[in-house]
Amino acid sequence: MTDVADAIVVGAGIVGAACADALAQDGWRVRVLERARPGGRATAAGMGHVLVLDDSEAQFALTRLGRDLWRARDWPPSVERDDCGTIWVAADDAEFDAARGKSEWYAARGVRTGLLDARALRDAEPELHEGLRGGLHIADDLVVHPPTATAHLLACARAHGALVEPLRSVRVVGDGNVELDDDTRLSAALVVVAAGLDTPRLLGHRPDALRIRAKKGHLVISDRAPGFVRHQLVELGYLKSAHGGTARSVAFNAQPRRSGQLLLGSSRQVDVVEPRVEHDMLAAMIARAMRFLPRIGSLPGLRVWTGLRPSTDDNLPFIGRLPDAPRTIVAAGHEGLGITTSLSTAKLVADLAADRTPCIDPRWFACDRSTAELAHG
Amino acid sequence: MDELDCEVLVVGAGPAGVAAAATAAECGRDVLVVDDNRHPGGQIWRRSVATGTPSIAERWLGRAQSAGARFAFPLRIADAHDPTRLVAVGDDGPIALRCEQLVLALGASERFLPFPGWTIPGVCGVGGLQALVKQGLAIRGQRVAIAGSGPLLLAVAASLREHGACVLGIFEQAPRSRVRRFGLGLLARPGKLAHGLGLLNRLRGVPRHHDAWPTRVEVRGSSLRATFRTTHGERTLDVDWLAAGFGLVPNVDVAALLGCRIEDERVVVDEFTRTTIPDVFAVGETIGIAGVEAALSDGITAGLACAGRDADARRAARARYRERRFGDALARTYALRDELRALAAPDTVICRCEDTPIADLAHCADAREAKLLARCGMGPCQGRVCGPALAFLRGWSRDSVRPPLVPLTFSELSALDEPPCR
Numbered sequence: 001m002t003d004v005a006d007a008i009v010v011g012a013g014i015v016g017a018a019c020a021d022a023l024a025q026d027g028w029r030v031r032v033l034e035r036a037r038p039g040g041r042a043t044a045a046g047m048g049h050v051l052v053l054d055d056s057e058a059q060f061a062l063t064r065l066g067r068d069l070w071r072a073r074d075w076p077p078s079v080e081r082d083d084c085g086t087i088w089v090a091a092d093d094a095e096f097d098a099a100r101g102k103s104e105w106y107a108a109r110g111v112r113t114g115l116l117d118a119r120a121l122r123d124a125e126p127e128l129h130e131g132l133r134g135g136l137h138i139a140d141d142l143v144v145h146p147p148t149a150t151a152h153l154l155a156c157a158r159a160h161g162a163l164v165e166p167l168r169s170v171r172v173v174g175d176g177n178v179e180l181d182d183d184t185r186l187s188a189a190l191v192v193v194a195a196g197l198d199t200p201r202l203l204g205h206r207p208d209a210l211r212i213r214a215k216k217g218h219l220v221i222s223d224r225a226p227g228f229v230r231h232q233l234v235e236l237g238y239l240k241s242a243h244g245g246t247a248r249s250v251a252f253n254a255q256p257r258r259s260g261q262l263l264l265g266s267s268r269q270v271d272v273v274e275p276r277v278e279h280d281m282l283a284a285m286i287a288r289a290m291r292f293l294p295r296i297g298s299l300p301g302l303r304v305w306t307g308l309r310p311s312t313d314d315n316l317p318f319i320g321r322l323p324d325a326p327r328t329i330v331a332a333g334h335e336g337l338g339i340t341t342s343l344s345t346a347k348l349v350a351d352l353a354a355d356r357t358p359c360i361d362p363r364w365f366a367c368d369r370s371t372a373e374l375a376h377g
Numbered sequence: 378m379d380e381l382d383c384e385v386l387v388v389g390a391g392p393a394g395v396a397a398a399a400t401a402a403e404c405g406r407d408v409l410v411v412d413d414n415r416h417p418g419g420q421i422w423r424r425s426v427a428t429g430t431p432s433i434a435e436r437w438l439g440r441a442q443s444a445g446a447r448f449a450f451p452l453r454i455a456d457a458h459d460p461t462r463l464v465a466v467g468d469d470g471p472i473a474l475r476c477e478q479l480v481l482a483l484g485a486s487e488r489f490l491p492f493p494g495w496t497i498p499g500v501c502g503v504g505g506l507q508a509l510v511k512q513g514l515a516i517r518g519q520r521v522a523i524a525g526s527g528p529l530l531l532a533v534a535a536s537l538r539e540h541g542a543c544v545l546g547i548f549e550q551a552p553r554s555r556v557r558r559f560g561l562g563l564l565a566r567p568g569k570l571a572h573g574l575g576l577l578n579r580l581r582g583v584p585r586h587h588d589a590w591p592t593r594v595e596v597r598g599s600s601l602r603a604t605f606r607t608t609h610g611e612r613t614l615d616v617d618w619l620a621a622g623f624g625l626v627p628n629v630d631v632a633a634l635l636g637c638r639i640e641d642e643r644v645v646v647d648e649f650t651r652t653t654i655p656d657v658f659a660v661g662e663t664i665g666i667a668g669v670e671a672a673l674s675d676g677i678t679a680g681l682a683c684a685g686r687d688a689d690a691r692r693a694a695r696a697r698y699r700e701r702r703f704g705d706a707l708a709r710t711y712a713l714r715d716e717l718r719a720l721a722a723p724d725t726v727i728c729r730c731e732d733t734p735i736a737d738l739a740h741c742a743d744a745r746e747a748k749l750l751a752r753c754g755m756g757p758c759q760g761r762v763c764g765p766a767l768a769f770l771r772g773w774s775r776d777s778v779r780p781p782l783v784p785l786t787f788s789e790l791s792a793l794d795e796p797p798c799r
């Protein structure tokens with residue numbers, strides 16, 4: 001142990017903030033180093049949709065636990081928690097069959113779902129196109145405002161003695177130490193690297209593993225239009241778009257905000273880091289949304305922005321110790337699920353740090369995992 | 378999407394833009410001027426339904442038109458990342474504007490500062506009230522108090538009076554001694570001096586206070602009770618309108634989207650009014666508040682520089698620098714006093730769009746945190762009102778500018794990508 005801190009958390013996005021909170025509650029003396037302002041990058045750019053997903057058992061386990069932890073916690077009003085639930089929208093019979101399959105899959109795992117036929121879907125969301133086949137309602141999903149949630153997590157960490165230092169930029173992470181841009185060196189028993197896209201650079205670009213790539217996304221928010229949509233609406237084809245092999249894709253994803261505004265996504269462009277708004281992506285995204293919400297075109301759009309999701313090759317984050325640097329735990333690469341899985345990631349990190357039985361099988365997220373191995377193992 | 382092509386695109390049809398357009402067109406450049414108003418003139422030359430367009434404006438506009446410059450109104454710039462292709466929106470939807478050179482004459486906006494009651498209807502900007510009156514607001518017989526800072530207070534007071542308003546008082550926050558020194562400085566500038574004396578003459582009989590500013594406004598029956606802090610203690614006035622504007626702030630949003638360097642709230646330019654982005658010029662209030670003569674000199678310089686007439690542009694730049702020194706004197710004279718930072722009560726709204734009370738910013742470190750944590754600047758005006766206020770109150774620079782610069786429907790947003798129809 002050093003006299004500086006027991007644990008250093010590098011990065012105060014929502015994942016770093018959650019890790020700081022979990023470690024501080026476990027009694028670690030935590031010091032958080034953030035190169036800019038807390039929750040200001042990918043955390044601020046995203047939608048704040050907290051949801052369960054069934055892409056893989058690993059993803060389900062992490063999102064399910066994450067969502068449960070979100071639900072179990074008391075959040076201040078500034079977090080704008082809205083228990084609006086998700087409706088996965090099925091356009092045709094094939095998608096409706098898929099929805100039924102998902103419903104059964106979730107039911108077997110204790111997740112509350114409801115299958116909506118065409119009429120029930122229209123009753124739930126009158127603005128949706130009448131030709132849509134139905135939907136899968138996931139009642140316990142919710143929507144939050146990630147920047148204020150991050151601020152709240154950091155405040156909780158501080159209440160447990162954590163020191164949060166914005167505008168402190170880490171240059172490189174060693175095993176049990178960090179070196180800052182101002183040449184300060186700090187050491188600790190544990191360093192948690194929750195620096196999103198910056199993580200591989202901070203760890204010295206290990207050639208073999210830890211590939212985290214940018215997936216650029218666009219979002220557009222409307223002026224207040226209360227009740228235009230009532231649930232988070234996502235097309236069932238979303239995962240195909242999110243995790244498909246194409247370099248550029250869009251999918252329909254609309255969210256009601258507590259402010260009465262409508263937030264519309266989503267787009268994905270692999271390895272694009274230029275932040276400017278691209279009109280062709282924006283147009284494709286809105287055109288896609290118009291197939292589901294035909295009257296959305298008349299809503300006033302206030303602001304368009306982009307963000308970079310830190311994505312991994314197998315769509316699962318890295319959460320675990322570095323094999324050759326055991327005092328370093330990585331928590332990065334959450335792509336579009338960082339809000340949902342921030343709290344479960346933090347719990348797993350705290351379990352690993354304390355050498356407790358982990359809450360989730362850590363092999364799924366290990367830094368040196370081999371995808372092929374896990375698929376069969 | 379339709380396209381308009383030109384060699385020189387001038388954004389803004391106020392004095393600076395029109396001077397740039399006339400000069401470039403007279404040098405043989407193919408010039409297009411766009412503006413978000415329906416008529417040219419900008420703010421200072423705004424056409425009045427009662428008195429028409431000022432004659433100096435007519436002269437410059439006539440020059441620009443007879444030299445072949447084209448005008449397109451109203452067009453609002455919606456997005457700008459490529460200086461040779463801007464996207465604008467007009468009555469018929471989006472349109473692409475293609476050019477070789479771009480002159481930004483974006484003008485300025487008023488700086489509002491929050492004080493208790495500043496959001497009550499009837500409280501408005503100084504330039505704002507003048508614009509309303511020029512557009513036909515019936516002000517005859519209405520009681521008006523004018524507060525804030527800068528020569529605009531006097532100009533607007535005089536103009537409102539001529540439209541029949543009953544101006545009960547002018548409250549200038551700058552100290553009398555500084556304003557007097559500024560007045561003496563005008564002795565070297567007969568034109569401006571004559572203009573200033575003319576204003577004072579037109580304002581004869583109107584109480585003018587210095588070291589004075591509004592502290593609160595309340596509704597009293599059908600009128601407003603405005604309270605001011607003056608050198609003689611508190612003064613209250615019952616009025617129909619309180620116009621309060623604390624100086625002007627350069628409009629820089631298009632320049633910011635293009636990536637031009639901005640310092641101290643204004644676009645940075647060189648001798649020839651070139652910004653840090655190649656082939657992008659900035660003129661007039663966009664590069665600093667210095668009045669109409671500076672704006673005209675800037676415009677002439679930019680027009681010559683666009684035409685490659687460097688020697689002439691350099692000569693024009695000398696006049697430009699002289700006029701710009703007037704801007705420095707303005708800034709010194711009407712610098713906002715520290716007491717104005719403490720006018721707002723904790724529950725005074727700072728962001729009118731989102732109803733954010735200023736107390737909610739207690740834990741915010743900068744404009745971006747104010748946005749993310751307190752929704753300040755997230756509404757339809759996108760921080761155009763609270764941004765300049767917070768720049769003064771907290772020293773916060775504006776958060777990054779995001780498209781669209783004007784609210785567009787989702788349909789219009791998706792049309793920004795349409796290929797040109799030819």
